[in-house]
Amino acid sequence: METYMSAVGFGSIKKKKQWDKLIEEVLNHADKRYVTNHDEDHVFIEYYKSYGKNIGVVLRGLLDNEKDIDFETCDPYFESKYIMEVSEVEVEEDEEDYFYFAATEEEESGVEIVFQLQNIIEYLEIKDDKHASIEGIKVVGLASKGTIILPVEKSENDLEYENEQKEWRKELLKRIKAGDEEARKILETEAEEAAEIIEERLRHEDILSVIEGYFIPVDYLEATYSILGEIKEIELIINEETREEIYWMLVESMGMSIEIAINANELVGTPLVGMRFMGICWMQGTIVFS
Numbered sequence: 001m002e003t004y005m006s007a008v009g010f011g012s013i014k015k016k017k018q019w020d021k022l023i024e025e026v027l028n029h030a031d032k033r034y035v036t037n038h039d040e041d042h043v044f045i046e047y048y049k050s051y052g053k054n055i056g057v058v059l060r061g062l063l064d065n066e067k068d069i070d071f072e073t074c075d076p077y078f079e080s081k082y083i084m085e086v087s088e089v090e091v092e093e094d095e096e097d098y099f100y101f102a103a104t105e106e107e108e109s110g111v112e113i114v115f116q117l118q119n120i121i122e123y124l125e126i127k128d129d130k131h132a133s134i135e136g137i138k139v140v141g142l143a144s145k146g147t148i149i150l151p152v153e154k155s156e157n158d159l160e161y162e163n164e165q166k167e168w169r170k171e172l173l174k175r176i177k178a179g180d181e182e183a184r185k186i187l188e189t190e191a192e193e194a195a196e197i198i199e200e201r202l203r204h205e206d207i208l209s210v211i212e213g214y215f216i217p218v219d220y221l222e223a224t225y226s227i228l229g230e231i232k233e234i235e236l237i238i239n240e241e242t243r244e245e246i247y248w249m250l251v252e253s254m255g256m257s258i259e260i261a262i263n264a265n266e267l268v269g270t271p272l273v274g275m276r277f278m279g280i281c282w283m284q285g286t287i288v289f290s
Contacts, residue, residue: 004282006263007142008055008076009239009246023074026059034121038062046121052240054079058118077118078261080138080285089134089287091117101223102287104137109255111215114223115139115283123287132289139285141227143262146279148269151230152212166255213253223283229253234271251277
């Protein structure tokens with residue numbers, strides 16, 4: 001995930017010597033270490049090191065009986081501020097490459113999200129525990145490039161209608177989860193009608209004035225999405241090692257709130273609440289167990 005290291009303030013790392021130095025620093029000065037059994041000869045390990053508020057780097061690999069460490073991945077991580085409510089989470093395991101992808105559906109909007117799981121060892125330790133339950137997920141989209149664009153103009157009537165539609169969609173989703181087929185047909189019909197209206201408007205208008213937001217998978221296997229949404233919150237975070245600036249933003253898109261992190265050097269425009277963010281991001285995060 002070298003492409004997204006800049007989102008936690010390591011945009012200047014390009015050469016192998018720089019990578020080796022970073023890996024050695026995390027290995028020798030990790031803030032948190034996790035271990036679990038892998039096979040008879042190895043244990044699976046995770047080393048976390050913080051480099052500022054909610055940002056850091058995690059190393060993953062194997063430790064053998066001779067105490068030799070073989071690190072397989074070096075990933076950025078960003079700790080989410082908010083818990084996203086979900087009903088269930090499916091985890092796809094790729095033990096050979098030490099990648100674990102989680103797929104879930106955001107409770108209120110019904111939008112599916114796939115993200116790379118960060119708390120792998122916690123998941124492995126607890127996945128077969130019948131008494132454990134999922135409280136939610138905490139995810140952040142790490143962006144490599146992004147642009148700030150103007151919002152869509154709305155009247156008070158537009159906002160009132162939009163809020164009514166959100167509540168109506170929530171109600172339909174609840175009915176669908178309860179097995180109501182009529183609600184499913186209504187939602188499908190509304191989606192088809194909305195698509196027809198958008199298609200007609202796009203013949204005469206710019207796409208960014210027609211479509212207020214989207215959350216579209218670019219690569220399912222890499223948990224990468226193209227996102228457009230309205231900025232609701234902003235915070236500037238500094239990487240304590242490199243002094244690079246990172247923008248954390250809470251972005252509303254498709255009826256859900258998504259946390260985004262991006263290096264200030266890779267963002268075109270100045271982020272302000274009410275403006276829109278557009279970019280490509282890699283979704284990563286944790287499952288919150290209770």
